[in-house]
Every structure is written in C-alpha cells, then in structure tokens.
Amino acid sequence: MADLLELEIATPARQLVHEQVSDVQIPGKDGYLGILPGHAALLGLLGAGALSYAAGGGGPRRYLAIDGGFLEVLEDHVRVLADSAERAEDIDVERARSDLQRAQEQLASTAADADPVVALAAVNHAQARIDAVERR
Numbered sequence: 757m758a759d760l761l762e763l764e765i766a767t768p769a770r771q772l773v774h775e776q777v778s779d780v781q782i783p784g785k786d787g788y789l790g791i792l793p794g795h796a797a798l799l800g801l802l803g804a805g806a807l808s809y810a811a812g813g814g815g816p817r818r819y820l821a822i823d824g825g826f827l828e829v830l831e832d833h834v835r836v837l838a839d840s841a842e843r844a845e846d847i848d849v850e851r852a853r854s855d856l857q858r859a860q861e862q863l864a865s866t867a868a869d870a871d872p873v874v875a876l877a878a879v880n881h882a883q884a885r886i887d888a889v890e891r892r
Contacts, residue, residue, distance in 0.1 A: 758793045758832045760812045765820065765836040772820065772841055776812035780834050782827055783807060783884070789827070791834055798829040802838060804880035806888040819844040821888035823881045840881070844888040852889070856882035 763780055765773040780791045783805025789798075804823040811818060824839035859878035862870055 760832070761791065761793050761795075762833045763809055763836075764834070765807070765822075765838065765841055767825075767838050767841050772843065773809075773818075777809040777834075778812055780809040781807065782834075782836065783822065784827065791829055793832050795829050795832075797831075798827065800827045801825075802827055802836065804877075804884040806844075806884060806891050807836065807841075808891065819888045819892045821847060821881075821885040823884055842885065842888070844892040847885050847889050849886065849889045852882055852885040856886060 760776040760778055761780065763773055763775060763777045764771065778793070782789045782791065783803045785801035785803045787803075788805070789800065791798075802822060802825040805821075807820045807822045808817055810816075820841050820843050822836065822838040822841045826837045828835040828837075856879065859875055859882050863872060863875035863879055865875075
C-alpha cells in the first residue's frame, strides 16, 4: 500500500491542484468523505463545503471551498471535478460574509419571484467559502 495519494482538483476553467497528498477530506453530497491511501474505488457527487488535504511529506494542511461536481477515487488517485473551487487564501472573507447575508435574506424573503432553491444554493456556496477561510 502506498503512503501517498495523487490528488487532482479541477474546475471547467482550470486545474487548481495536482500533487501528492497523505489524505483528503471532501464534502460529498450527503456528508464529508475521508480518503486515505488504499481507499476502495469510488464515484460520488460533491456538495458545497471546505475540502482539505495534507500535502505529502508532512506539508501544511491546505483548504479549498468547493461547490458541486464529481469525485473519482481509483488506485491511490483522487480526482475532484468541481463546478466551482477556490483556494482559501484567495477568498475575500468580508465579501463572502456579505454574500452569505444577502443570500440568507433572499432565502427568508416571501417575494413571489424569489426562488428558494437558488437562494439555498447561494447560502451553501457562501458558507463553504467562509468555512474554508476559517479552517485555514
């Protein structure tokens, strides 16, 4: 059994991560998944949340905010194809908090034109961004 996993994280726009890691915690659609070397093959849906991983060789724990997409685990290789992903250090936390407040207000709105599914998705996305920064 290998001591490291190869981790790839990409969005439709770009590849964010391609490195060796010792473990990954990934927000799945129905909760967080912990992936270690030797994990069984897996395909899954991603949710919104903070993805974290430990860089190989004892490096620091790194965090990204992700929202939606797919996960594939094969033979000590983890591939995350996210609808959106952002490194924690690139997130403007004040803007994320403002986005969260605005989304929560829209969700609580009783206006006829307010779509609760869209508002809830915006709340989850903003909260994922805040979580990634705060865990960093």
